[in-house]
Amino acid sequence: MPKKVYNVCTVLRKKLHTILIVNLGGESGEPIMSGFSVPGIGSGIDWSSYINAVTKTQTDALSRTLVAQQTKLAAQQAVIGQVKGLVTDLQASISGFQSVGNFQTMSVGTSNANVATGMATTVALSQAFTVNVNQLATNEVWQAQFTGVGNSVTSTNQTLTINVRGVNHVVNVNAGTTLTQLAQQLNQANIGVNATVFDTGAGTGNTARLAITDSLSGKNDPQQTPGKYNLSFTSTLTDLNTASFGAIPVIEGLDSKIFLNGGADPIYRATNNVGDVVPGVTIQLLSTNPSVTLTVSASTADASTKMQDFIKKYNTLIDTLKKAIAFDPSQSVQSNPTASDSTLTSVLSQLEASITGSIPTLPTTSSITSLAQIGITTTFSATGSATNGELTFDQAKFSQALASNFTGVQQFFEGIKNGIQVINPGFGKYLNDSLNNLVAPINGVLASKFDSLGTQLDQLSKDIQAKSQRINANADEMKQKFANLEVVLSQLKQQQNSLSSMVTALSTTSSSSKSSSGN
Secondary structure, eight states, X not given: OOHHHHHHHHHHHHHXXXXXXXXXXXXXXXXSOOOOOSTTTTTOOOHHHXXXXXXXXHHHHHIIXXXXXXXXXXXXXXXXXXXXXXXXXXXXXXXXXXXOGGGSEEEEEESOTTTEEEEEOTTSOSEEEEEEEEEOOOEEEEEEEESOTTSBSOSSOEEEEEEEXXXXXXXXXXXXXXXXXXXXXXXXXXXXXXXXXEEOOOSSSSOEEEEEEEEEESOSOTTOOTXXXXXXXXXXXXXXXXXXXXXXXXXXXXXXXXXXXXXXXXXXXXXXXXXXXXXXXXXXXXXXEEEEEEXXXXXXXXXXXXXXXXXHHHHHHHHHHHHHTOOOTTOSSOSSTTTTOHHHHHHHHHHHHHHSSOOTTSOTTSSOOSGGGGTEEEOOOTTOOTTTTOEEEOHHHXXXXXXXXXXXXXXXXXXXXXXXXXXXXXXXXXXXXXXXXXXXXXXXXXXXXXXXXXXXXXXXXXXXXHHHHHHHHHHXXXXXXXXXXXXXXXXXXXXXXXXXXXXXXXXXXXXXXXXXXXX
């Protein structure tokens, strides 16, 4: 090679080395170019597609691993949370099982529900009695006439004194106060009366009315003196100074008056809910009638309702658990996120053990030691019925147990006591403790599993975020390097063109020299 050509090539090689170092990074430091928007200017290669493909591969790998794991853990936590909630609901339904005295409630029937009905507590005796409703209790009402509901009741400052059941109350009425404002003032005074206004619309003159009603029903007079009222009024108040206040009674306050079991002595009460005559029974008076018969009897309807609620919630929980742990042998990868989950399988076993068989906390000598003895049994079919493990309720057997052996039923649920101290816990506490072992905030099996999954999900979120950031950073780095490479390739093309021109020029010069020498 001619010496000049060699020298030019050496210079170009050094320049290329410098360009590569500066633009791709290395001996001379960081790349000098940032940004990468139009690939392939120097090389003609679509670097964007390549970078996108690499980024997609990395993102897909992240989705197949950490994101898929995150999705599965989230689904598992949702199932655990659902089961935990159902256990809590079941626990709430048995809250009264440790005190079942109200299992045997008393109900009151009536021969005429339009005249009188009743309610009874557990202290009431089973009995029937007649009630003659001679008079209903009423609230006393007085009315005064005025010219209009929006008209002033006085042109000067006046006072209105109202005696309510022996106590005087003075109400100051300012000049210009309208009838409506007076009613509002009386109601806000809290003196034991209610005031309303209305307009009869009949004729002319004093068509408006102010009605003042005693807040309490009954007659404020033990002697029941006719014409002795609960309210009275004293005032110089006038309607536009043309008429005196002049309130009159329109309804007299009366006590209810009944005769019990045909007796001749009347019983007076200030209310129509008479709860202190027949022990444990409240008689609700609705209208007057010569006679109505009320029948008090024991009822187990509330107990049956409570048991049905318990059984419904238990069966819902069992059904949810069975679906949650269901395993499909035809699937190599289970679509069910909690298939064969050991925690849920253990919970199902614990629940079934708590329900079936005898209650271990009760002595074997107890007359009732299992739910089956009071009509609550577990469904089982050898063919694998979908209802296996669920409870069924024989309401007739349950009611019969309450009627014939209420003490035994009570001891089964509440436990055996020495006074108020429980010696042998019953089914209520036994099952409550079992459920509490599952959902207790600190050491509960389900609560702990739920929290553990939450911790794993938090860590996975952080890992996914970190890996996503690395993928994005890697893509940015590749864009930078390829952008720099394009710059280098572009410069190399320029150098190549210059070199070609120089080589061509040198070749031409060399040929000319040879020709001259030959001549």
